[in-house]
Amino acid sequence: MRSLRVIGIGTGNPEHLTLQAVRALAEVDVVFALDKGAETADLLALRRSICAAHIAKPHRFVALEDPARDRRPADYGGTVEAWHQARADRLEEAIRDQLGAGEVGAILVWGDPSLYDSTLRVLERIRAAGRLDLAWTVIPGITSVQALTAAHAILLNRIGADVLVTTGRNLAAQGLTADSTVVMLDGDPSFDQFDPDLTIYWGAYLGSPDEILISGRLGTVAPEIRRRRTEARARHGWIMDTYLLRRP
Missing domain, CATH: 3.40.1010.10 (Tetrapyrrole methylase, N-terminal domain)
Incomplete structure (x- = not known):
């Protein structure tokens, strides 16, 4: 054995x-x-x-x-x-x-x-x-979901509300179906299809010295997330990021 x-x-x-x-x-x-x-x-x-x-x-x-x-x-x-x-x-x-x-x-x-x-x-x-x-x-180990919520000092769920953990591929196909949606493995994020009044909590290289955090109204911070994401990928050769979308 x-x-x-x-x-x-x-x-x-x-x-x-x-x-x-x-x-x-x-x-x-x-x-x-x-x-x-x-x-x-x-x-x-x-x-x-x-x-x-x-x-x-x-x-x-x-x-x-x-x-x-x-x-x-x-x-x-x-x-x-x-x-x-x-x-x-x-x-x-x-x-x-x-x-x-x-x-x-x-x-x-x-x-x-x-x-x-x-x-x-x-x-x-x-x-x-x-x-x-x-x-x-x-x-077991600490997940990127835990690392994301800890870095932003937020709760994963709201009282009595549901949480969905999904992939970028599924999000694009199915849209938002939960009060709070955590998205992983999103190789090419496209935020334009969603309500700009959503709140986003985004993080890349979570837990590492290269950690990047951005949060705020989706319609306001989405361009900054795209820019920082592109710059980080070019600098490191790879990126590992996770984000949470929450309804108003």
């Missing part, structure tokens, strides 16, 4: 690690990480620094090239399924070759493993293939 820890590490601040995560890391022999290349090298570097800080015993850091995928596919569902399978194949091979009997492996997940992350789906694919005897435990 091979054993894995799937550990949520928060959104960029090393102090986001819980005490449970720190204890789990102390027992790890091998850390597996999917490497998206030079543009996101700082995300891989943060994982390495967390390991160096909290794994005192000798350990191995195994970086795997993340399979490429089409970001604007005609068949979104089919493309993501194929991408998950490619990840599963790559990770299964690495676990088989790098994680010995009696050793403990770990995968460090940005945010929390339960929210818009594919790690658990990928591991289920490996288990279903039946070639590896694999078990894992999940250690």
